[in-house]
Each structure stands twice: as structure tokens, then as C-alpha cells.
Amino acid sequence: MTSDIPSTMHAWRKHMGNPDPIWEVVPVPTTPPTGFLVKMLASGVCRSDHSILTDEKPRPWFQKQFTLGHEGCGTIVKIGDQVSSDSEFKVGDVVVLDAVPGCGSNDCPECSRDLPQLCLRCQHAGIGQDGFHAPYAAIDQRGVVRIPEGVTYAEAAVATDAVKTGYHAITRRGEVKANETVFLFGLGGLGFNALQTIHHIGARVIVSDVKEDLLEEAAKLGIPRKDIVPVGKSPTEFITENGLDGKIDTVLDFVGMHQTFRDAQVIVRRGGKIVCVGTLNHENTLDMKNGIRKRLSFIFSYGGRKDDLEEVLELIAKKVIQPQVVGKAPSEFPNTLKGLLAGQIKGRIALMFDQ
Ligand SMILES: [Zn+2]
Ligand SMILES: [Zn+2]
Incomplete structure (x- = not known):
């Protein structure tokens, strides 16, 4: 050879x-x-x-x-x-x-x-x-x-x-468990594999993406329609209107834009976790008072x-x-x-x- x-x-x-x-x-x-x-x-x-x-x-x-x-x-x-x-x-x-x-x-x-x-x-x-x-x-x-x-x-x-990057973020960094409710921003190259990982763990997952066809793929995977944020709907409003205020244990942000990082801090429950993987905006704003009063954990993951x-x-x-x-x-x-x-x-x- x-x-x-x-x-x-x-x-x-x-x-x-x-x-x-x-x-x-x-x-x-x-x-x-x-x-x-x-x-x-x-x-x-x-x-x-x-x-x-x-x-x-x-x-x-x-x-x-x-x-x-x-x-x-x-x-x-x-x-x-x-x-x-x-x-x-x-x-x-x-x-x-x-x-x-x-x-x-x-x-x-x-x-x-x-x-x-x-x-x-x-x-x-x-x-x-x-x-x-x-x-x-x-x-x-x-x-x-x-x-x-x-x-x-x-x-x-x-x-x-x-696949591995999301898996590490979910299992080792976020330590997502079956009894959690998770909010997932982004169903792109990493996010869709992440969705399958969370689904496998057995946690309830609410998904948000700007692309209709990706949300359809999530539905095909078995994510209930009631857990899919429609394109154009504000995630924070969706959470409130669906009785999910205070229920999101972990937010997984595979997007990392100003909007997703800001919404993550609003929708996560008191004492909850925000796991950051995406970096579409290189810098985002962290609300210190909100983070401290809710005693949030901000967790970054890499590889x-x-x-x-x-x-x-x-x-x-x-x-x-x-x-x-x-x-x-x-x-x-x-x-x-x-x-x-x-x-x-x-x-x-x-x-x-x-x-
Ligand atoms: Zn890569
Ligand atoms: Zn070394």
C-alpha cells in the first residue's frame, strides 16, 4: 500500500x-x-x-x-x-x-x-x-x-x-436531564443534531428557528407542534402564552445573536442555565441584575x-x-x-x- x-x-x-x-x-x-x-x-x-x-x-x-x-x-x-x-x-x-x-x-x-x-x-x-x-x-x-x-x-x-460539539454542550456542560424542559435556539448544522440528542435524553424541548422547513423537520422527528415556536413569533411571548414562564430549566443557544441571548435571559427560570454554543454575534449583552436576581448559570461550551x-x-x-x-x-x-x-x-x- x-x-x-x-x-x-x-x-x-x-x-x-x-x-x-x-x-x-x-x-x-x-x-x-x-x-x-x-x-x-x-x-x-x-x-x-x-x-x-x-x-x-x-x-x-x-x-x-x-x-x-x-x-x-x-x-x-x-x-x-x-x-x-x-x-x-x-x-x-x-x-x-x-x-x-x-x-x-x-x-x-x-x-x-x-x-x-x-x-x-x-x-x-x-x-x-x-x-x-x-x-x-x-x-x-x-x-x-x-x-x-x-x-x-x-x-x-x-x-x-x-454532532460532538452539541453533545458535549448538552451532556457534559449543561448536564441536561430527562426531567428538564429545555429551550433550543437554532436547528442548523449543529442544532439539529443537538435536538436529536435532547430528544434521546428524554427532556421536553421547545424549539425555535427562523426557517420553516427546519421546524417541519423537528415535527417529523416527533417534536409536538405545541412545542415549536412558529416562525415570526417572539419566543418570550410564546413562553408566556403557553404557560411556560418559570418552567425553562435550560436554554441551549446554538445561534448566539443579540435576540437569542437576550430572550434566553428572559425565558430561563430562576436558578436556570444558559448554555452558549453559537456565536453569530461575537458580542452580546448580559443583564447583570437579572442574572444575579435569578441566580443564573451562564455556561460556554467548545468542542x-x-x-x-x-x-x-x-x-x-x-x-x-x-x-x-x-x-x-x-x-x-x-x-x-x-x-x-x-x-x-x-x-x-x-x-x-x-x-
Ligand atoms: Zn466544525
Ligand atoms: Zn495537552
Whole structure:
């Protein structure tokens, strides 16, 4: 198999100073000593790809040029020489790739506190360092999870962010329980998977989105009509008119706009939680008096851990979560980004390599 690996490849790259992705020839990555060279099968396109292309606020690990793509699935084609011979992974295994797996060191301030997604020492694939929008990618052995039976390559790719991020926010950060009533803002690429996660937990969920077709999808999933805020209806009025004042235990904000963050603070019950995931507005206003008098918890969530990824892959295998994802040719990357920004893409697109 090794002899089939070319020395160069085309990849979708970020060049600092240029907001457009560049399709250019680069060397195939070398196999990391403690990891694998992976032949890519699917790489999810994320709104974050656009943020990474356009937001150049320096983060310490960012390189001047790098391959984009942080949601991947591929086949192991080479094994690093420091990978233990009793590793459970071998050449030919199809694996799901965690873009920010952490360094795992006991002396790492983040990894030692179970926050690998915040590690500053590890590879950040597609987020400032070489990622997955390419035919080959390098990954540390900490960043791979075996794909379960019944999960497609495209589903596996988007599981790593579009499903895992919401799952982490709901289960580990918000600690949403079956007896709660939850209000969910946003049924986009992450929010719709989040809805399926909450539904699986068994909590009652009130949903709000500006798109009629997404609310219809929620209804098809089994969300009662009485728990769907009609398009154009104010969420705060909806809550009052439906006798839900003081009943919303947790608000999950997958939008993060001025309106959703403001409404969240109004509708959440006293002692409740607001879990922030979306950042469509980079800054929002927090009503301090309201927050203190209601003794609210504001919880921010970012990424997730490997155990989250393993758990969501199992839920996808069991069809408990069915990510909406469509495969496209790698050449479709720029159009896909435009479609995402224009709100024209329902669910997710994965670039399919090796087809
Ligand atoms: Zn993403
Ligand atoms: Zn670390």
C-alpha cells in the first residue's frame, strides 16, 4: 500500500491575508512518529472554515499557511515508528479523526484537567495547522476512533464536530436531564443534531428557528407542534402564552445573536442555565441584575472529548442521531462555503475523497 502513496497532493489551504481558500499542490504529510498517515474518505465543511479563512486574530499555534478541514474520516495507510506494536489500529482500518485530541501529558494544564480541546501543545488539524480537506492527512494516535458498523464515512466525519460539539454542550456542560424542559435556539448544522440528542435524553424541548422547513423537520422527528415556536413569533411571548414562564430549566443557544441571548435571559427560570454554543454575534449583552436576581448559570461550551466522539458514533450507529449530511466532490468546497453563509444548506456537506 505504501508504494501507492504519491509524494504530492492537491489540498484546500488557508494563506494568511487571503480570505479565499486556495487549491494548491503540497507534499503529502509525513507520517507522525506517534500517529498515522490517513488516506481521507470524507471531510466535513463547517461554518468555522469560513471563520478561520476570514478571522485572522492571532492564536498561538496558527501557521502562515495550512490545509483546512477539521471534521475527518479516512483509512490508515501508514503507521508511525513509535506507535506501539500492540496498538489496536492497523493499516487498512477506517478511522474517525478528532482534530484537536490534546497532548495527553500529565503536566499539560489543559489535558490534565480533562480539557483536551483547549490543549495548546497538540496538533489543531484544520484550525491553524494542516487538516483534512486533502487526499491525505497526518494524525496523532490519540486522535483516532474506529468507525462503528452502520455509520457512513460522511456521517463519521461530521460526527467529530457537528454532532460532538452539541453533545458535549448538552451532556457534559449543561448536564441536561430527562426531567428538564429545555429551550433550543437554532436547528442548523449543529442544532439539529443537538435536538436529536435532547430528544434521546428524554427532556421536553421547545424549539425555535427562523426557517420553516427546519421546524417541519423537528415535527417529523416527533417534536409536538405545541412545542415549536412558529416562525415570526417572539419566543418570550410564546413562553408566556403557553404557560411556560418559570418552567425553562435550560436554554441551549446554538445561534448566539443579540435576540437569542437576550430572550434566553428572559425565558430561563430562576436558578436556570444558559448554555452558549453559537456565536453569530461575537458580542452580546448580559443583564447583570437579572442574572444575579435569578441566580443564573451562564455556561460556554467548545468542542468535546474523545469519549463524546465515541458516544455519538454509537448513537449514530443505532440511528438515534441521524446527521443530515450530503457528500460532494472536493471541488465544491468554495461553493459549499458560500451556500453555508447564505443559509442555503440544510444540515451538512462533506467533501468526499478517494471516490
Ligand atoms: Zn466544525
Ligand atoms: Zn495537552
